[in-house]
C-alpha cells in the first residue's frame with residue numbers, strides 16, 4: 001500500500017480506535033463479541049505489522065515455556081545494551097546474574113536485514129511481544145524463532161554453573177522420581193594451559209575436541225550418534241583426572257563421575273545413563289578396578305559350555321539373568337546403544353593405570369575413539385609446570401633439570417610437588433628449582449637402589465632356581481642309580497634261583 005493511501009486511511013483507523021471504547025457500552029450485549037471481532041479484523045487488515053506473543057508459562061502443565069527462557073537469555077546478550085530499563089535476576093543453577101530488559105521496555109533487533117521489535121511485559125502474566133512487518137512472516141516464523149531458541153540455549157548453557165555429578169549407591173534410591181545422581185558445583189581450575197604434557201599431543205587432543213564440538217551435522221550425515229570416547233591411560237599421578245577437568249572446562253560440559261562399583265545390575269546402569277544430559281562427560285575412572293568387567297573374554301571351551309547351559313534355560317530366564325548383575329556386555333550395550341543417541345553431544349572417558357588388563361572389546365576404536373597416554377614428566381611438560389608454578393620460562397637450572405628428567409621417571413605430580421615445597425615458604429624460583437633438583441636426585445638414587453635390589457633379587461632367584469634344578473637332577477640321578485642297582489640285584493637273584501633249579505633237575 002502506497003504512502004498516499006495510508007495518508008487517507010490512517011485518520012479513519014485512528015478515529016475507529018478512539019471511538020470503539022466509547023460506543024462499546026451502547027452496543028447490545030448479544031452483538032458485542034461480534035462487533036469486537038469485526039473491529040479487530042478491520043484494524044489488523046490495515047495494520048502492516050504482525051505480533052507474536054511468547055508467554056512465560058505454557059497453559060497445559062503450568063510449565064515455564066522454553067522459548068520464553070531462550071528469548072530472555074537472547075535479549076540479555078543481544079539487545080539489553082539498547083534498553084534503558086533493565087532487570088537483573090539470579091537463577092538457581094547460575095552464579096552470574098542475568099540482566100535483561102524490564103517491564104514496558106521495547107528494543108529493536110535485526111535479523112538478515114529485517115528489523116523486529118521486542119517488547120517486555122513483566123507484570124503478573126509475564127510475556128515478550130515480538131513485532132515485525134507482515135511481509136517477513138515466513139522468515140520470522142521459520143528462521144528467526146529457531147535462531148532465538150538456539151542462541152538463547154547457548155547463552156543459558158554458557159552462563160550455567162557447571163556441575164559434577166556422582167551416582168549414589170543403589171540402596172539409597174527411593175521413590176519413582178528420585179534421581180540416581182547427586183551433584184555439586186564443578187569448579188576445577190585445570191585447563192589445557194595448565195596441563196603439563198607434550199605440546200603436540202595437547203594440540204591433537206584440542207583439535208579432536210573442536211572437531212567433535214562442531215560436528216553435529218557431520219555425525220547426522222554419517223548416521224552416528226554424536227558422541228566420542230577417550231581412553232586415558234598411564235601411571236598414577238600423570239594427570240588423568242586433571243585432563244578430564246581440562247576437557248570439561250574447555251568444552252563447558254557437566255561431568256558425570258560414574259562409580260561402577262556402586263551399580264549392581266544392568267537395569268540400574270540403564271537408569272543411570274538415561275538420567276544424564278547432553279553436553280556432558282561421563283567418566284569411569286580406574287575401569288580396570290571396576291568389577292569383573294576387564295578380564296579377557298571367556299575361552300572358547302567355556303563359552304561352549306555356557307552355550308549348552310544357555311540352551312537348557314527356560315524362556316524368560318535369560319532376561320532375568322541379564323538384569324540380575326552388571327556385565328561387560330551390559331556396559332558395552334549402553335556405550336553403543338540407543339541411549340547414546342538421545343540428548344546428543346556426549347563424551348565418554350575411561351581411565352586406567354593398566355591398559356594391558358582391559359578387555360580389547362571395551363577399548364576398540366569406535367568405542368574409545370582416541371587413546372591418550374599420560375606419561376612421565378618430559379622436559380616440555382616440566383616447562384609448563386615451571387611456568388604455572390613459578391612464572392618462569394627460562395632459567396640457568398633448566399639444563400640440569402632436562403638432563404635429570406631424561407635419567408629418571410618422575411610423574412608430573414612429583415615434579416609439581418617438588419616445585420611447590422619451597423614456594424609455600426616464599427622462596428624465589430631459583431630456590432624452588434634447586435629443591436626440585438634435589439627431589440629428582442633423591443628419586444634417581446632411590447630408582448638406582450631399587451634397580452640394584454631388583455637385580456640382586458633376580459640374581460638370587462636365578463641362583464636359587466639353578467640350585468633347585470641341580471638338586472633335582474642329582475636326586476633324579478640318585479633315584480635312577482638306585483633303581484638300576486635294585487634291578488641288577490633282582491636279576492642276580494633270579495639268575496641264582498634259576499641255577500639252583502637247574503642243579504636240582506640234574
Ligand SMILES: Nc1ncnc2c1ncn2[C@@H]1O[C@H](COP(=O)(O)OP(=O)(O)OP(=O)(O)O)[C@@H](O)[C@H]1O
Nearest residue numbers: 194195196235236237238239240241242412413416
Ligand atoms: N600432566 C599434569 N599437568 C599438570 N598437573 C599435573 C599433571 N599430572 C599430575 N598433575 C598434578 O598432580 C596431581 C595428581 O594428578 P591426577 O590426579 O590428575 O593424576 P592421575 O593420573 O589421575 O592419578 P591417579 O591414577 O592416581 O588417579 C594433580 O592435582 C595435579 O596438580
